[in-house]
Each structure stands twice: as C-alpha cells, then as structure tokens.
Amino acid sequence: MFGSKKDPNEQIFKDACKAYKKEDYNKAAELFSDAAALGHVGAMSDLGLMYAQGKGVPRIKQEAVKWWAKAAEGGEVKAQHNLATAYATGDGIQQSYEDAIVWFRKSAEQGYYKSQYSLYKIYSQGLGVQKDEVKAAEWLIKAAEQMYPKAELELGRLYISGDGVEASEKLAVKYLKRAARHGEESAVEVLKDIRGD
Template sequence: MGYQLRREEVLDAQRLRAMLDDNPARAAQAILTAARAGMADAQALLGQILLDGQGIERDPALARTWFAIAANGGHAMARNMLGRCHEHGWGGAVDARQAAVHYREAAAAGLDWGLYNYANLLGTGRGVALDHELALACYRRAALMGHAKSMNLLGRYLENGMACAADPAQAHDWYRRSAEAGDFRGQFSHAAVLAEAGRVEDALHWLQRALEGGNLNFLRVSGPALLQASDTRIRAMATLYQAKADSLA
C-alpha cells in the first residue's frame, strides 16, 4: 500500500519539494499521488524526479509524458522542460524544431527559463531561423527578470555589438550582475573584465567561484582559455580547471 497523502500535501507543492531533501522515496510517493490527483505542480515535479531518478526509478520517457500532461494543463515550467526533452533527446528522439515550439510557448507565458532556452535556439539557428535580434530581446527580458544566465549572454551581445550597438560598459555591468547572481559563466566573464583592468586578485576570486560551480563543458573550454592570460596566477588556474574537468569526465 502506498503512502497516504494528506489533503494539505496535495495542495502544497512547496512542501512536496521540501520532502525530496528529507526523504526522497517517501516524497516520490506523495508526488505521484498528487500528480494523479491532477495537481499541475506535482505533475511537473514528477517529471523532474523521473528524469533525475530522485526517490524513484529513472525513466526519461515517462518523465516526458508527465511534463506533457502538466504542460497541456498550462504549467509553463513543464512546457519548458518538455522543450528540453526534445532538445536533448531525453526520453525520445532529438527534435530541435519541436523544442523551439515548446520554448516559444513557455517564453510567451513569461517564464524566464523559456525565454533563455528559446533565445539559445534563435541565436544558433537550431530548430528555428537564426534571429539575433529576437534572441537579444529574449535574453534582455529574462535578464530583467533576474535570470543569471541570460544576464551573461545579454552582456555578450552588448560587448560584441550583435544586433545592437556595442556598449562595453553595459556589457560589463551585466557580467557583474550575472556573476553576483551565481552563474559560473557570468563569473568567468566578469573575471575576464577585472583581469583586463588589472584587478587580478578580484579576478582570481571570481575564477575560483566559476571553478566551483562550472560544469564539464565549461571547464574544458575555459581551462585552455586561461593559459592565454598574461598574469601567471591566472594561468595557474588552468591546471585547477583541467583537474576538475578530469574528475567530472
């Protein structure tokens, strides 16, 4: 017999998420019950734990199904996650065009992650026609909502003058804001600006933060880039980046 969900647990998605940290298996049963009862937040959360294998057997195909159920009920994050399933081939075939459809809907609903993911496709021409102007607009909108990754990419557009007039001062400010908001790529961008200004100690601080939070792809690209720095202390960070990349591979 499964865990009997109390009424207040069905209605409180925040409690369901908190339960995942305390007792993942018990939480998974509660989430499943709430999802079957039609709670959209629980349906989206069930998709996530099935994707991650958190408290339940990992099943990306079933995760995709639950994301679709929640998305069809109007859940914007589930719509975004359905896009990610299509983009990355989680639980089915890779389909960038279908990913773009879902991201666009999530973006239209005002979801910052939907705006970010849709902009990524627009900026690379994957699944949609290449459109830097619209990508920039999406990044800007998400950045103004506080989305850290979008802040960094908005900075990149402004620094390079892509689909806009180049504005290094604004670019650097967005890099700083992205770094402070916790994005490791924003931290790396901010560190590069600080190093160029001769503020090496400050740059090293942000490079360390980026190292701590960076994923494998970021570390593999950024490590060699550090070897081009003029300051030996920054070049020495390349070894640390490579070591962590090796540990994650």
C-alpha cells in the same frame, strides 16, 4: 493549509520530474505533456528540453522551440533563455539576434544568470547590436554576482584589461579567486600570470 485543494496539475509535473530523475524518459515525457496541455509552464519548458535532447520523444528542435515559446510567453525563465539561445543560433527557428535579445533580456531581468552572461556575450561581440563594452560589463557583473564561474572568470579578465570597466587588479584577483573556487581551472592560470608565477 486547511481547506485548500492541491493543484492536480502540479502533482503531474512533480511526478514527471521524479520520472525524469529516475531516467524513465518515456514516462516523464508523457507526464510533462499532460501537465503542459493543462497549462503548466514549467512542464512546457521541460517538454521542450526533452524534444531538444530526444529523451522520451523524438529529437525535434522545432517542437522544442514551440514548447519553449509557450512557456516563455508564460514567464518561465529557463524557457525564455532556451528560446533566446535558439534564436541566437538559428537552431530549430530562423536566426534572429533581435528576438534573441528580447528573450535573453526578459530572462536576465528576472535574474537568470545564464541569460545575463549571454547578454554580456552579445554586447561584447556586437551580435545584432552595436558593440557596447560598458553594457556588456553591466550584464557580466550581474551574472558574476550570482557566482556563475564563467562570468567570474570573464569579469576578472575585464578588470585586468579595463574593457567596459575601470581596470583594477584588486577586483580582478577577487573575481578570479571566486572563479577558481567555483571550479574554473583557467582562473588559476590567469592568477599565476598576474602574480608573475
């Protein structure tokens, strides 16, 4: 674009990503930290991940959660998911399904399939909410439609059992075949059971 200036913060973030891919974690952490300090939500999210994994920085879950919370407030989808997961498990923060659901929902509503799948798990198991198989299935369908293999497998199973959806062998086979194509080996076994092999 003519006359536009490149965002130097974005360049720092890109350099951090390159360093991470080269497994130069110390440099990546330094650059993510610089970009995060300048307000880059993607850098905040990735810095949180580095603290969670102990790559380039000490492994400190509370520090990971701190960075994910900042990025999540800024609308970063994966940070919202990671923060929600921390709340759900109590890893690095006080466990709270109520807060987990809030952040999973924010991420899921932006289309993040892993958060959609997590909401399926929460509603199907009644974790911090009343068990709701229909609501669980609605979130699972959204994740499966994005070709998330775990969701495709589970949705295939739901169409067999009829939990939260109307039972349909045709739809069960459709999603199980998709799951198998996407690498879910257990989907092949479920398909064999349906066929009676």
